[in-house]
Amino acid sequence: MRIVFIGPPGAGKGTQASRLAARLGVPHLSTGEILRDAAQTDSPVGKLAAEYMSKGYLVPDPIILKVVGERLERPDCAVGCLLDGFPRTMRQAEVLDEFFREMGTALDHAVEIRTDEEEIIRRLSARGRSDDRPDVVRSRLQSYWRKTWPLLDYYRNKDILRQIDGLGSEDEVSQRILAAIGN
Ligand code: AMP
Numbered sequence: 001m002r003i004v005f006i007g008p009p010g011a012g013k014g015t016q017a018s019r020l021a022a023r024l025g026v027p028h029l030s031t032g033e034i035l036r037d038a039a040q041t042d043s044p045v046g047k048l049a050a051e052y053m054s055k056g057y058l059v060p061d062p063i064i065l066k067v068v069g070e071r072l073e074r075p076d077c078a079v080g081c082l083l084d085g086f087p088r089t090m091r092q093a094e095v096l097d098e099f100f101r102e103m104g105t106a107l108d109h110a111v112e113i114r115t116d117e118e119e120i121i122r123r124l125s126a127r128g129r130s131d132d133r134p135d136v137v138r139s140r141l142q143s144y145w146r147k148t149w150p151l152l153d154y155y156r157n158k159d160i161l162r163q164i165d166g167l168g169s170e171d172e173v174s175q176r177i178l179a180a181i182g183n
Contacts, residue, residue, distance in 0.1 A: 001026060001080040002105065003181065004087065004096070006151060007113035008144045009137065010120035010127070011166050012173060016113060017084035019174050024183075026080040029071055031088075035059060038067075053131055056139030058147060061091045068092075072099055088148045093155075109181050110155035113166040113173070117141075 001024055005013040014030060021028035039050035045063060052059045068086055071077070087093040100106050120141070124132045131140065155161040162180035166173055 001082075001109075001181075002100065002107050003081075003109045003111060004083045004107060005085070005111050005113065006148060006155075007166065008115065008120055009140045010123040011113040011115045012123070012170070013084050013113055015170060016111075016166075016173055016177060017082050019170070020177060021082040023178075024080065024082070026082055027076050028082050028084060029068070029077075029086070030084040031064060031068060031086040032084075034067060034071065035064075054136070056131060056136040056143065058088055058143050061089060061095075064088075065092065065095050068096070069099060072103070087151060088143070090147075090150060090154065093151050107158075107160060110151070110158075110161050111177055111180065112152055112161060112163045114163060115166040119167060 003020070005017045007013045014032075017030065018028050035049040035053060038046040039053060040046065045067070048063065049059050058064075064086065068083075072081065083096075087096050097107065121137070124137055131137075152161060162177075164173065164176050164180060
């Protein structure tokens with residue numbers, strides 16, 4: 001099973017992706033986590049990623065595509081994978097389709113976690129990550145609405161968009177996702 005999770009920062013993508021990955025027995029690939037790990041190192045990619053992330057900007061496509069491409073080639077992804085925080089731009093979505101096509105497979109579901117702005121602010125202020133400061137959050141939300149939100153149409157046209165109400169307990173949201181992907 002190959003699934004991508006889409007939603008604004010603070011929608012609960014990470015939590016839900018990790019729960020679902022455990023249940024399906026597939027790796028959970030969070031590009032945010034991969035980039036945060038890289039940012040801890042002195043590597044050129046890490047330094048560049050840290051610069052973009054600290055401002056709430058998207059890391060440029062060529063960099064993130066290389067990172068994801070290499071990760072998808074690892075043997076644990078043969079059984080499937082759950083991508084959390086990727087794709088975030090139209091270019092990323094198109095290249096992801098190419099990656100899967102080359103692997104002789106395809107994306108099964110694009111799960112959109114929907115929530116409202118009030119809930120986003122509430123969740124992000126409880127979390128306290130360094131890019132959860134109000135000015136950075138504003139810029140991350142802007143990136144979401146400008147660059148990522150259009151992907152919903154892309155997946156709707158492919159008939160694989162599953163829209164989930166992200167309000168409620170973690171269990172409630174998980175149940176909705178499982179029902180939407182027919183599990
Ligand atoms: P996240 O943990 O998913 O909220 O991601 C944290 C930060 O990592 C984002 O604000 C971006 O700066 C960067 N990032 C994560 N995934 C991507 C992606 N697919 N494309 C570009 N930047 C990304």
